[in-house]
Amino acid sequence: MCRRSQAAAAMALSGVRVLELAGLAPAPLCGMILADFGARVVRVDRPSLSPVASDVQGRGKLSLALDLKRPQGAAALRRLCRGADVLIEPFRHGVMEKLGLGPEVLLQENPSLIYARLTGFGQTGKYAKSAGHDINYLALSGVLSKLGRKDENPYAPVNLLADFAGGGVMCALGIVIALYERATSGRGQIIDASMVEGVAYLSSFLWKSQNVGIWSRPRGENLLDGGAPFYEIYRTSDGKFMAVGALEPQFYEQLIKGLGLDSNELPIQSSFSDWPEMKKKFASIFAQKTQAEWCSIFDGTDACVTPVLSFDDVASHQHNKQRRSFIKNDQGEISPRPAPLLSRTPAVPSCKRDPFIGEHTEEILLENGFTKQEIAKLHSDKIIGFGKPKANL
Numbered sequence: 001m002c003r004r005s006q007a008a009a010a011m012a013l014s015g016v017r018v019l020e021l022a023g024l025a026p027a028p029l030c031g032m033i034l035a036d037f038g039a040r041v042v043r044v045d046r047p048s049l050s051p052v053a054s055d056v057q058g059r060g061k062l063s064l065a066l067d068l069k070r071p072q073g074a075a076a077l078r079r080l081c082r083g084a085d086v087l088i089e090p091f092r093h094g095v096m097e098k099l100g101l102g103p104e105v106l107l108q109e110n111p112s113l114i115y116a117r118l119t120g121f122g123q124t125g126k127y128a129k130s131a132g133h134d135i136n137y138l139a140l141s142g143v144l145s146k147l148g149r150k151d152e153n154p155y156a157p158v159n160l161l162a163d164f165a166g167g168g169v170m171c172a173l174g175i176v177i178a179l180y181e182r183a184t185s186g187r188g189q190i191i192d193a194s195m196v197e198g199v200a201y202l203s204s205f206l207w208k209s210q211n212v213g214i215w216s217r218p219r220g221e222n223l224l225d226g227g228a229p230f231y232e233i234y235r236t237s238d239g240k241f242m243a244v245g246a247l248e249p250q251f252y253e254q255l256i257k258g259l260g261l262d263s264n265e266l267p268i269q270s271s272f273s274d275w276p277e278m279k280k281k282f283a284s285i286f287a288q289k290t291q292a293e294w295c296s297i298f299d300g301t302d303a304c305v306t307p308v309l310s311f312d313d314v315a316s317h318q319h320n321k322q323r324r325s326f327i328k329n330d331q332g333e334i335s336p337r338p339a340p341l342l343s344r345t346p347a348v349p350s351c352k353r354d355p356f357i358g359e360h361t362e363e364i365l366l367e368n369g370f371t372k373q374e375i376a377k378l379h380s381d382k383i384i385g386f387g388k389p390k391a392n393l
């Protein structure tokens with residue numbers, strides 16, 4: 001299920017050389033996805049006193065510690081970029097240009113380089129140089145205005161939507177598309193991956209379904225945003241939850257049956273005005289049994305009712321176990337197996353711990369043609385760092 005060596009021979013992205021400049025959350029996910037699917041991903045860290053990186057998504061990556069603010073450091077990165085397929089940079093617009101590492105410089109030196117710029121607001125526009133985080137990008141995309149309960153403020157779920165879905169994953173998609181195109185043109189290109197636009201694009205369904213009548217009511221009162229009793233989360237008697245998604249009439253009927261109700265005695269499913277009352281009714285019924293009891297009623301039916309699993313329970317759930325959806329690394333840490341599953345060349349993520357900052361500096365520089373003398377000089381000038389695991393770590 002996971003691999004113990006750096007070799008990634010049979011994977012879809014094997015042979016792809018990626019340089020990922022260390023960033024906060026979205027770019028590390030992007031790099032981890034590429035590494036999981038076989039790319040050789042070198043994370044470029046700032047030389048640091050601590051060997052432990054703040055990147056918790058370093059799986060399968062190598063670490064090179066390089067001070068980009070020093071001219072020799074920037075020159076070393078330029079040299080590395082000449083032999084790279086992809087560069088991922090996660091800084092706000094202007095930072096790379098200030099370092100002399102803008103796309104016009106790097107693409108001139110390596111016209112086949114894919115230069116991926118993953119930012120919140122994109123490379124142009126009024127906010128291009130402004131700081132921000134997931135919640136801000138989500139807000140500017142319009143999506144945040146759709147999230148939240150009736151009569152409450154909009155609600156930003158954990159930083160999944162903009163940072164990871166609209167950011168890290170979209171950027172990985174852009175990189176794979178650019179790699180595919182490069183196979184015929186031989187040319188690289190610049191990817192301007194804005195998280196605002198990434199998450200807005202993900203919300204295309206919301207835009208394109210505005211006129212079909214499912215969003216005609218205020219936030220929190222519609223079919224899919226917490227308004228409908230049959231698309232809702234209910235508390236069970238043991239303080240856990242069940243998720244209900246019984247949209248289609250035939251599935252709704254099974255929900256009603258499982259709850260011990262008779263649809264002939266209930267308002268019709270689509271009666272908006274009855275939804276608040278129906279929710280109360282469903283809630284009081286769900287509160288009478290434990291989550292396990294509800295699972296034994298609904299498992300194996302088409303009622304579209306599933307347990308809301310905690311992180312403690314998810315890996316041991318029978319379905320997830322059967323599909324081996326979660327993996328354990330050499331440290332015993334459990335995490336999701338890369339998705340999607342490819343039949344011939346699936347991702348085989350590394351089992352090893354994440355790299356220490358600068359752990360592979362020498363190896364990577366040697367591999368890229370730097371001599372031992374050059375490396376010694378860069379080290380004595382404090383341009384690079386060699387991270388060694390501490391004995392007690």
Ligand SMILES: C[C@H](CCC[C@@H](C)[C@H]1CC[C@H]2[C@@H]3[C@H](O)C[C@@H]4C[C@H](O)CC[C@]4(C)[C@H]3C[C@H](O)[C@]12C)C(=O)SCCNC(=O)CCNC(=O)[C@H](O)C(C)(C)COP(=O)(O)OP(=O)(O)OC[C@H]1O[C@@H](n2cnc3c(N)ncnc32)[C@H](O)[C@@H]1OP(=O)(O)O
Pocket residue numbers: 021022023024025026044045046047054066067068069090091092095098099118119120121130131132133134135159163
């Ligand atoms: C909601 C999420 C964010 C979640 C992250 C949290 C998990 C963490 C955020 C704060 C962390 C805590 C904190 O750091 C304190 C503790 C530290 C300790 O080590 C660990 C515990 C901590 C409590 C720690 C715990 C957690 O890690 C945190 C709570 C997001 O939304 S992430 C998405 C953010 N947005 C983007 O990525 C969009 C694009 N980027 C940006 O807009 C900006 O980068 C950003 C994020 C606004 C940050 O701005 P900043 O001014 O810091 O950076 P930039 O303007 O981009 O410039 C980068 C500068 O760094 C220089 N540089 C880069 N690499 C090198 C290098 N190798 N060598 C030398 N220099 C380098 C670069 O030249 C720039 O320098 P200048 O500023 O001089 O131009």
